[in-house]
Amino acid sequence: MPINHISFNGLRNLAVTEMAPGPGINLVVGANGSGKTSFLEGIHLLGMGRSFRTRHLKHVIAHDAEAMTLFARLDGDPPLPIGLRRTRDAGELELRLGGERVPRLARLTEALPLQLVNPDAFRLLEGSPAGRREFIDWGVFHVKHDFFDAWRRARRALKHRNALLRHGRIEPDSLLAWERELAHWGERLDALRRDWMAAFQPVFEATLAALLPLPELELRYSRGWDRQRDLQTVLAQGRETDRQMGFTQQGPQRADLRIRLGRHPAVEVLSRGQQKLVVSALKLAQGRLLERVTGRTCLYLVDDLPAELDADHRQVFCRLLETMGCQAFITSVEHDALVGSWSSHAPLTMFHVEPSPSGQGRLVPAGHAQTS
Numbered sequence: 001m002p003i004n005h006i007s008f009n010g011l012r013n014l015a016v017t018e019m020a021p022g023p024g025i026n027l028v029v030g031a032n033g034s035g036k037t038s039f040l041e042g043i044h045l046l047g048m049g050r051s052f053r054t055r056h057l058k059h060v061i062a063h064d065a066e067a068m069t070l071f072a073r074l075d076g077d078p079p080l081p082i083g084l085r086r087t088r089d090a091g092e093l094e095l096r097l098g099g100e101r102v103p104r105l106a107r108l109t110e111a112l113p114l115q116l117v118n119p120d121a122f123r124l125l126e127g128s129p130a131g132r133r134e135f136i137d138w139g140v141f142h143v144k145h146d147f148f149d150a151w152r153r154a155r156r157a158l159k160h161r162n163a164l165l166r167h168g169r170i171e172p173d174s175l176l177a178w179e180r181e182l183a184h185w186g187e188r189l190d191a192l193r194r195d196w197m198a199a200f201q202p203v204f205e206a207t208l209a210a211l212l213p214l215p216e217l218e219l220r221y222s223r224g225w226d227r228q229r230d231l232q233t234v235l236a237q238g239r240e241t242d243r244q245m246g247f248t249q250q251g252p253q254r255a256d257l258r259i260r261l262g263r264h265p266a267v268e269v270l271s272r273g274q275q276k277l278v279v280s281a282l283k284l285a286q287g288r289l290l291e292r293v294t295g296r297t298c299l300y301l302v303d304d305l306p307a308e309l310d311a312d313h314r315q316v317f318c319r320l321l322e323t324m325g326c327q328a329f330i331t332s333v334e335h336d337a338l339v340g341s342w343s344s345h346a347p348l349t350m351f352h353v354e355p356s357p358s359g360q361g362r363l364v365p366a367g368h369a370q371t372s
């Protein structure tokens, strides 16, 4: 369901924003510092409950505002309003879906599946396993209904086991009970992630082949514990060293997606542009698989499209996105780099972010953009 109305208030430097995006590709052009990334950040917050720029949401609230209120209406019958509010003082996130307050971010994530491609995209390859685990789990969450429950139960069991390990004075019954729980839900998580990987792999390979032929590139899922033993045994046999370390060393919380090119980690041999294309292929493949399995499309946020991509690769990326029929919000400082990469019948809607002397950015529609 595409977004057909956006209302942002108190978001970084943006003036109160009311806009009606198009259902297809929305291009957002503006000078450095005008507020383009902030605008994408607002949409990202609605779908993911967190920023891609900071861990502290108070920094996202406009300096002169007491609160930030973000709202979007998803097109549908009936339309689905989603909203998020954060005050500077209380620090609590208020989440709304369909006019009602909801307790969990997962409800918003479920309503607004989105993927971000930005100049930091290479971090997915370079950074810690946590980002790649989150990437896998986003996919599993959207296509496997029992994922969230299994994930929550495994996380809770892990928290309790870690607390007992740190406690020093081991309570054997409690520890065994949480261990059994962790083993059970951890194995379940692994099975769901493996199933998802099996479906994801061919979609990724086809997407990558279209963007950047790298036949040697290989994705390998690693589940987070020894391949030869079940999790229950791993936890039992690791109890003593886990106690010395003060945490559980193996389990679904250590799962990763290894990305290799032949014998090397991909990040060690690919150029920045190639890394961005591999990450783009991963993210586009997420949306394609989501569509294939659930019939739902994924929203794409692409910040600074031209960064690291030459004109040819930019065009292949844009054409792929276009064929997916997704709603997208794409920014650039440069008008021509943004507009010239699409087919003549692409569903483009153009916006400008106009800076005011006070530093506020104002998002204004620019009619339908001309394609090359």
Ligand SMILES: Nc1ncnc2c1ncn2[C@@H]1O[C@H](COP(=O)(O)OP(=O)(O)OP(=O)(O)O)[C@@H](O)[C@H]1O
Pocket: 011, 012, 013, 014, 030, 031, 032, 033, 034, 035, 036, 037, 038, 039, 059, 060, 061, 062, 063, 064, 333
């Ligand atoms: N909490 C805040 N309140 C007010 N202004 C802020 C806040 N946080 C950041 N800014 C300002 O918002 C402006 C817009 O930043 P943003 O990153 O969105 O710009 P941009 O259009 O993406 O620029 P670029 O093309 O350089 O990437 C910056 O000038 C920044 O100083």
Ligand SMILES: [Mg+2]
Pocket: 036, 037, 038, 303, 304
């Ligand atoms: Mg920016």
